[in-house]
Amino acid sequence: MSTLLHSKTEAPTNTSSTKKMLSVKNVTKTYSNQVGVENISFELMPGQVLGLLGHNGAGKSTLIKSLLGGHNYQGDIEVNGYHPIHHHAELMQHLSYISDVNVLPEWMSVRQLLRYTEGVHPSFSKQKAKQTLSNTDIKLSSKIRQLSKGMKVQLHLAIITATDTQVLILDEPTLGLDLLYRDTFYRHLLEWFHDGERAMIIASHEVSEIEHLLTDVLILKQGHCVLQKSIEDIERDYFIIDAANNHSSEIQKLQPLTSQPGLGTTKWLLEGQYKARAKSLGNVYNVGLADLFLATQTESA
Amino acid sequence: MHPSFYMLEKELIEHKINTRLPLFAALCGLLLFVSLFFSGQAQLAFSSQIEVNGDMSDLHREFAQNLNSAIYFGTGLISLLLSMLYLSKTLRKERQEGSSMFWRSMPISNATTHGVKLGFGLVAIPAICALLVLFADCLLWLLNVSSEQVALMLEQPSLFYVLSNWIVFFGRMMVIALVLLPLATVTLAISQLVNSPLLVMFISSFAIKWLAIALFGFHGIKDFFYVITSLPMKVLTASNQFSALSEVSLLSLGIYALIGIGGYLLSLKLNRTDDVSLKTLFQ
Incomplete structure (x- = not known):
């Protein structure tokens, strides 16, 4: 087992381009009395889908929040050359995020949310989002608080897929969704992913559900990286x-x-x-x- | 349209009290107007009251001025109240309701967010409340043109006066916004650290000024707090808003401005991430 736990933290190799989209070097985040993540390093190139796996409390959300500039951390993170905290506005033009918990403002209506996003995000297409939503049961006049969990995820995904970002981070996106919603979710996600030069990070407990999507895997345990390999290397x-x-x-x-x-x-x-x-x-x-x-x-x- | 426009629009949707309370006040004003307009008895009661009190020529002018001051004061007070309530909860609310990661996922800088929050609290809210003055003046103007008896009591002889009074009121509120700016940045900063920022600010300012007196016999802090906290009301009620400002010493204004800059930088630093605590300030 020791070989597995101490496997090399080499960067994944199956890349379609040499352009680095995301770079994480020796990132450590400690809370007052415990380690969030320790010494995590990886890189993402276009076409790569990294599976971030681990039990509850393994450090997945801590790492993701650091990538989004939500945490102070030690080490270096760059998304298309931008620092998550110091160049937050520029970075968010290239990065999108969907979480397990609903982060959409409940007091807004769907129409208001689309109008706001169109106003502040230069690469968001309201028309595209409306088109995606027209295939769902979500009404533009509905308040977000009136939508079911599955509808909220669909709405968030509609916003993401209507935004021309390069890196997408998903944190347990299908948690609590039924099979039908999950299937639709991943279908739309893959369509968006193949629509341009993009990279994704998917954090999930549901290993079997995301396995077929991944090109690389990073497994965390108590904040430490216990395995980091490409799927090809794992098979070998x-x-x-x-x-x-x-x-x-x-x-x-x-x-x-x-x-x-x-x-x-x-x-x-x-x-x-x-x-x-x-x-x-x-x-x-x-x-x-x-x-x-x-x-x-x-x-x- | 600039993103700030959509951000301001979002604040307007999110904090509905800032439109509903002035609307409620306007509704009350309208009801009062309707009762005055249609009740002959009310008009009679008005004139009877003045006859009893004596000299009509000075009194009607005084009454008109008092009425105008009451509108200014009431609307200004509503505006100040709404501004402080908004500023003390706007950043904290996003964290409490769990939407902060969504707003954080938008390509907006921390400085822009602060600019919009301050702009909404100090400019947009007074602008909404200024509509209340416009509305009240319009009603009084209607009353003025509708009844010769009541016309003596009012200062709204023309629509031009109504519009210019509205602009003058908004200008006065902008001077108050300038005066409130340092307090607003400090409120934004403290609101990220505690759940009841206004209460904490109130209690700590008391504690600081009385401790300074009790321990060192120093009254400077007490005087400073008095000057600063009374300044917005002085600007609101003074016949010339700038005269209230000129009464404050340059040293006090300088210290107040420095506190404001400190509050702004502190708030920016605290709002950079979701790790909000005093400890993160030193990271």
Whole structure:
């Protein structure tokens, strides 16, 4: 397990361009009596989707709030060359954000919100937002407080997708949404994402829900980075073997990261270097992100 | 249109009391007007009262001036009250209701946000309240042209007078805005640290001035607070608003201005992030 926990914090490699959209270097945020995040570094290029995974209190929201300029922090953060606190207005022309909790002003009507956003955001298209909303049950005259949780997320997404920003940060965006809303949400999100040179960060508990979207993963545990790799590297570096229990002692020698007992067989998570040796002992599968996430969270740091 | 316009519009929608209270006052004024306009008895009661009190020639002028002063004073008081209530809660409200991250996600600088909040509190609210003066003057002008008996009591001989009186009132409110500016920036700063900024400011100013007297026998702080806190009302009620300003020493004005600059810088620093505490000032 130690290899996994101390994996290199190299920058993700599968980039479509060399233009750096977001750069985080040695970012640390401490509260009065505890660590929020410690020494986090990563970069995002156009086309990359970074999954920010971790349990409650792992530091995901702290890191996101630092990216948005909501926290003071140690270290360096740049979004298209802008500092989140010192160049906040310029930075927000390139960055959008959707949160798990409703941050939209409840006392505004949808029409008023669109008018305000059009007035202050130079790259927002009210027409586009209205067009998106016309495919939903959201009325322009409705007060935001009258909308359901799912509708609020839809409205926020309609605003984001009508804004020509390059980096989007999503913090547990589908928490509390039913399956239909989730499906619509990710469909619209992907359409927007492929519409230009963009990068995304998605923080979520629902690992399996976002797995297919990600190009890179950063897993946090108690404020520390326990795994940071591209999906390609993860597929290369880890695998699952489903082997009969009589091979257990042999597999134990390969330093498995986790095991999951079944009926007469056990599923083992192993590092890629042992793939050739383990192949003859059982059925080999590609590792799922959920398996890897559980492995990083159950292992004592 | 400049983003500030939309930001001001948002403040207007968010803080409805700033339109509703003047509207309520206007409604009360309208009811009073209607009762005066349609009640012959009221007109009679008016004239009877003046006959009893004696010399008509000076008295009607005095009454007209008093009526005008009452409108100025009442409207100015409403404006001051609304301004201070707005400034003491506007930044805190966004954090409390959880929408601060949404406003933060807009490409607006902290300085612009402060400029708009101060502009709304010190210019837009008095401008709304000045409409109350315009409305009251229009009603009195109507009363003036409708009845010769009542005309003697009023100072609204023409629409030109009504309009110029409105502009004069707004000008006076702008002098008050200038006088209130340092207090407004300090209120914005303190409102981010405590839940009841006006109460805290009131109690701490008392504590500071009495401690200075009790410990050092120094009355300077007490005098300073008196001069500063009474200045807006003096400007509102003085026959010439600038004469009230000229009565304050340059030293007091200088210290007051410095406190205002300090309050502004403190408020800017506190509002940069959501980590609002005295500790963050030193980070």
